[in-house]
Amino acid sequence: MRSDLFEYFRPDDDEFEELWRGAVVVPDANVLLNLFRYSRKLSEELIRLFESISDKIWIPHQVAYELLKNQHKVHVSMDAIYDKISGICRDVLQNTNSQLEEFKKEYRQHPSINFDEYKIEFENAISVVKNKLEITRKDHPSDEEYRLIVHRVSDLFSGQVGPAFSSQELEAHKVTVKSRYDNKIPPGYADAAKEDGGIGDFLIWLQILKYAKDNSKNIIFITEDIKEDWWLRVSGRTIGPRPELRREFYEQTGRKFYMYTLVRWLERARQQGEGAISEASVAEARAQFNADVAESEREALSSVRQNLNWINHYRHIASTRRMPDLIERYNEISTSISNIDDVLQAVIKNKTSSELNLSTFEDIFKSRLKLERELLKIRKEMDQLQHSSSSDLPDPYPVIARWRDDVIRSEEKD
Known part of the structure; x- marks a missing residue:
């Protein structure tokens, strides 16, 4: 049964060992874009980890395209949040001081409340928040460091990016993807409502299939996408990669496919002794992942x-x-x-x-x-x-x- 329906079985220890020993690691665009969201320390450690396995790392053309297309948006959004929080602090302080002045005029002879003391306390509290914000901002990569990250990632994947589809191939894939999504065939159908029809994940999948077939390689795919068109969920629990993906991959390539979130892959890499990734960095990546999951929940809830x-x-x-x-x-x-x-x-x-x-x-x-x-x-x-x-x-x-x-x-x- 296991040999006939392997896609429904978790790989055993020997199979995992084989994957880690010889599989090509394929990070998704969302993983690489997180390099712009992480602290300086985590970004540096993650890039070094990728560099340590540069002989077995590769990305599809679609991943490279999405990375370069969205890098500036992520960069700007990360910088903008500091200004937004600073503005909130300013508005809160102004509003509080204004109301305290009104109260002071109305209740000038209050026996217990010293409005000037409360005003000083509020100002001190806001000052603590702003100082902490500035410290955090200094720890975040500068504009120059952002550019350096882009160059290092570009160098890392030099010669390790798959080819793009021709315009004729792309048109044919657009027809195929509609049929697949209509029948809920993974991956990508969860993004079908997007402006481009959510074709991006499907193109990534096709390019991974082609690379694995042409080079006879097992693949470990790292993604921060947690939607059901990548992962099998049962009664609120994620079991692993969608069985359909593992089956299609094997039928198309004769090789094996497995998936990890970045946090789980980092933990596994530490166990395997690959690269030097600190526990603090793993904890930061986990915290960022949890925040992303929470945001996905809010977006999903809003959509529903x-x-x-x-x-x-x-x-x-x-x-x-x-x-x-x-x-x-x-x-x-x-x-x-x-x-x-x-x-x-x-x-x-x-x-x-x-x-x-x-x-x-x-x-x-x-x-x-x-x-x-x-x-x-x-x-x-x-x-x-x-x-x-x-x-x-x-x-x-x-x-x-x-x-x-x-x-x-x-x-x-x-």
Whole structure:
């Protein structure tokens, strides 16, 4: 069974040893972009670790493209956060001082509160935060160091970047990716809503497949992408790489494929004695990963809630389109019942009981009863539509919140 359905089995110790001994390491673009987010120490240690295995490291052309395309955005965003926090400190202090001055004017003779002392305390507290911010800023890579990181990464992968697809190949892959994503075939379908159709991950996958086949190499892929189109999840737990990926890789290349998050790969590298990565750096990478997971949770939650809002929106539209028809029919039936009652009252008033045709009255009453039943049915549907358009759907957060530890727990035994 294991040989036939290997993709559902965790590699044993010998298989892991074989992977670590001979596999080519392929970092994703998100891993390399984190070099701009990490502290100076972690960035330096990670680059040195990559340099120590330069003979067995490679990246697809799509990874190189995404790295260079997004480097400046990451760089600017990392610098901008310091200015944003500094601005928050300034605004908080100004707002606090302003309100304290107002309180001071209004309660000048307060027996217990010295507003000037509180003002000094607030200023000191903000000063502590700003000083700590500046210390942190100095520890972050400078503009020159950013440029140096780009050059070192460029040198690291010199001659180790795969070729780009031709325009004809790219057009063909766009057709293929739509079919795959429609059928939830990994990887990449979780990004299908992106402006470019989320084709990036699929192109990376195709280029990895081609490289492994042409060079007869096993692959270890390192990614910070935690979505389900890369990882197999069961009951809130991440088991490992999607079995479909391992199977497709083997069928296309005859070789083996495995995946790690950066944190887990660093831990494994320390165990294998590859490079010099400190425990402090691993801890920093883990903290950054946890923060990224938390952000992914918030984005996913926001996306789900947006979808739920659209569901409620279209439900409301459906109800508002249906409601006028129901109201019109309701009024028609009410008028008919009222007319029947008027006729019956007039007949009873103007004729004696001996002149009344009981059979006719029975037919009229049956018709009236039928209309009342239809009226009740319409009223019930109107109530349901009104309730449906205003009700809240369940909050999806309890399900999404489990994602935080998914990938961290996924490879505890690897």
